[in-house]
Amino acid sequence: MLKLSRNLLRMGAVILYTAVAAGAACAANPSGAQPAAASQPLGIGFAGPLSNPILKSARDGALLAIEEHNARQAPVAHGAHPAMQFTLLEQDDRSEAHLARYSAQYFVRSGVIGIVGHWSTEVALAVADIYEEHAIAQLMFTAAIPQFTAKGYSTAFRLLGSSDRTALYLAESALTTLGARRVAVIANNSGFGQALAKEFLAQMAARREPAQLVYQAMVSSKTSDFNAALQGLEASKPDLVLFSANSLQAVSFVNGIGRSKLSAALLLTGGAVNQKLSLPADSRISLYTLEPDADLRGCPGWKAFRERFEQRFKRAPSSFSRYAYNAANTLMEAATQAGGGGPKLLAELHEKSYKGLSGQIAFDKNGNTKNDFYTLYRNDAAGWTPLKEFASGAAPACR
Structure with missing residues (x-):
């Protein structure tokens, strides 16, 4: 009986030592990640x-x-x-x-x-x-x-690429590729939407022949009601509208502006290529988006x-x-x-x-990132068609 008790004590000591050792290992490895030899993924x-x-x-x-x-x-x-x-x-x-x-x-x-x-x-x-x-x-x-x-x-x-890099190529797309001269900016109130709009306006102002900012408004990142902004757009008559917001709001905004009387280019930001966007047959809006990746x-x-x-x-x-x-x-x-x-x-x-x-x-x-790639797309009968590619750093794949 005494021998059995001693064996049990030894087993308890081994278990305690193992637990302490494991705790020490975790303390030495603050990320908690297992080394390469671990069997656990x-x-x-x-x-x-x-x-x-x-x-x-x-x-x-x-x-x-x-x-x-x-x-x-x-x-x-x-x-x-x-x-x-x-x-x-x-x-x-x-x-x-x-x-x-x-x-x-x-x-x-x-x-x-x-x-x-x-x-x-x-x-x-x-x-x-x-x-x-x-x-x-x-x-x-x-x-x-x-x-x-x-x-x-x-x-x-x-x-x-960060929003300052995105804004550089947005300005190039809007002012040079699309030839805009009267620009409106609608941005939602998210950090992304506000930062991108601010950087875009700075890029636009720095151009030798900057376009005129004819209207600017901020909307909630949670809303699908853009009536007030659309009224301001119709009154200011821009030839290009930048919608500075994540792609989750793109469908609602496109639906709203498509029913308006505007004749303008609408430039969206990253993620719009994942959306099936359509405009009424009599709409005079043309759709574009700048996506942060090469066309692959x-x-x-x-x-x-x-x-x-x-x-x-x-x-x-x-x-x-x-x-x-x-x-x-x-x-x-x-x-x-x-x-x-x-x-x-x-x-x-x-x-x-x-x-x-x-x-x-x-x-x-x-x-x-050292290498950023962007592609300007136009939405037409065939869907999103690449119009122009931008890159800094190494060349994209397949080039």
């Missing part, structure tokens, strides 16, 4: 308003990247370290800052190595300090205002991605599907090279370049 977080179909398509893009990576890993010999595997952990933050902080804490507890998201700049900034504290990479797959990477976070990375329809790699996505999810990908696909692949490649998450992963992201669907993905010291 490394977590990648995805956050956004998942009730929206566009966000679901982005989530599916990240999921496809992870499934493909895991499938490519060859079985390992007995006794060797297992190949690095990944899993996607998703959180619906409804694009609200206070909910996003709960999502961020969940990701910390789950030990993820990186985040694909969040959807809006306001939400991304609201949780950036949490990811910085725990050395978790945060890859924004939507165009964000410059402040996201200007605050000095080592964990903040931007896959697309002639690229074999893009066609193969589209086919794999459609086979897996039974629907076509959105532009955000490929942005999130790129983000997840970048995280996994960097983690594989770094041997896991944490500071080594962050250093890898800052120092190396990665292959994306549009071309090389690389970040500067602040986490901004």
Whole structure:
């Protein structure tokens, strides 16, 4: 009986030692990420308003990247370290800052190595300090205002051009390509909408032959009623209207302006290519959008991605599907090279370049993309047709 008691005490000591050792390991690894030799898959977080179909398509893009990576890993010999595997952990933050902080804490507890998201700049900034504290990479797959990477976070990375870069190409599209001389700007009250409108007006004013700003208004980011703004537009008679807002409001605005008496070009911002927009037969509005990516329809790699996505999810990908696909692949490649998450992963992201669907993905010291691509599209009977392409840095894929 005494011998049995001593054995039990020894077992208890072993269990206690194991628990303490595990706790010490977690303390030494603030990101919670497992090393490359771990048998458990490394977590990648995805956050956004998942009730929206566009966000679901982005989530599916990240999921496809992870499934493909895991499938490519060859079985390992007995006794060797297992190949690095990944899993996607998703959180619906409804694009609200206070909910996003709960999502961020969940990701910390789950030990993820990186985040694909969040959807809006306001939400991304609201949780950036949490990811910085725990050395978790945060890859924004939507165009964000410059402040996201200007605050000095080592964990903040931007896959697309910021709003100041977008505004540069919007002004080029509006004033040079489309030849606008009387411009109106309608912006919603989100951080993205306001920052983009401000930068666009600054770009317009800096031109040698600037266009005239004939009307400007701000609308709620939650509204679908644009009657007051439309009355102002009809009274000011612009030849081009910039609608500075995310793509989720584009349908309502297009429907409203399509019924107006205006004869003008309507220039939308990123994400409109995912929407099926139509105008009445007698409308005198012409539709354009500037999208933060190259036109990839002639690229074999893009066609193969589209086919794999459609086979897996039974629907076509959105532009955000490929942005999130790129983000997840970048995280996994960097983690594989770094041997896991944490500071080594962050250093890898800052120092190396990665292959994306549009071309090389690389970040500067602040986490901004070095290579940004934009395409101006016109909406016609064939749908969205590319009109002009803009790029800085490396050339896009298939060029």
